Amino acid sequence: MRIFLGLLLFFCSYMPNVYGAKLNVVQIYTDDVLLDLIKENKHLSQMVVDECQLVQDIEARAVISHKPAFQFLWGDMLAFGVCVKKNVPLGLHYMRESADQGLPEALEQLGRYYHVGKFMQPDIRQAIIFLKEAASLDNLKAQIRLAEIYNAGEGSPLDFPELYAQLHHSVTDDKKTHKKITHLLTGLAEKMPERVVNAAKEGKY
Numbered sequence: 001m002r003i004f005l006g007l008l009l010f011f012c013s014y015m016p017n018v019y020g021a022k023l024n025v026v027q028i029y030t031d032d033v034l035l036d037l038i039k040e041n042k043h044l045s046q047m048v049v050d051e052c053q054l055v056q057d058i059e060a061r062a063v064i065s066h067k068p069a070f071q072f073l074w075g076d077m078l079a080f081g082v083c084v085k086k087n088v089p090l091g092l093h094y095m096r097e098s099a100d101q102g103l104p105e106a107l108e109q110l111g112r113y114y115h116v117g118k119f120m121q122p123d124i125r126q127a128i129i130f131l132k133e134a135a136s137l138d139n140l141k142a143q144i145r146l147a148e149i150y151n152a153g154e155g156s157p158l159d160f161p162e163l164y165a166q167l168h169h170s171v172t173d174d175k176k177t178h179k180k181i182t183h184l185l186t187g188l189a190e191k192m193p194e195r196v197v198n199a200a201k202e203g204k205y
Contacts, residue, residue: 028057028058034069035069038069038073038105043073047077052083058074059074061074066101068102068103069098071101071103072106072109075095078090079095088119104134104137105139108142111130112141114130115127115149124149127149128146128154131149138166138170140177143163143166144181144184146163148184150187151191157191157192160196161196161200162200162205164185164189164197164201167184167185167188168200168201
């Protein structure tokens with residue numbers, strides 16, 4: 001009996017330390033925090049860092065609350081099998097749901113997938129549709145990819161001035177990106193009359 005009581009007291013004294021180590025519960029992200037993670041492409045790696053503790057909360061906010069940032073995250077988790085069983089079609093469904101609500105990062109990602117043929121067959125027409133919408137929402141990645149597509153001979157010349165204006169007025173502190181934009185602008189300018197280029201620089205397109 002004494003041995004049993006001794007073991008019980010030892011176990012009880014040890015329990016707070018064991019459970020205390022498990023009480024570092026991760027709080028669900030705010031929309032702003034999640035958007036910042038998505039923009040930096042850290043949203044999936046953060047799930048791993050957080051030991052997949054937020055799966056149910058993220059699913060609820062994506063499926064029930066229809067929050068676009070969470071739809072995007074949930075779609076990515078499903079498409080790449082991060083913290084959940086991989087399901088590419090369902091993942092793309094939630095990415096589209098997010099894009100339909102106008103999340104620039106979702107629009108850019110779907111445009112990129114159509115461009116390179118990731119998860120689906122390459123489709124330049126669909127790529128341009130998604131990228132144009134993302135570009136109009138000041139998504140620099142979409143603007144750059146769209147310029148690359150236009151400079152490769154795809155797309156309508158009627159759309160060149162608008163994209164030129166977007167890139168001309170874009171802002172970045174990355175020297176490599178800045179140099180790339182300059183190169184893309186030069187390529188676009190060669191496809192338009194000088195008066196159109198000048199008008200685009202002034203936002204008149």
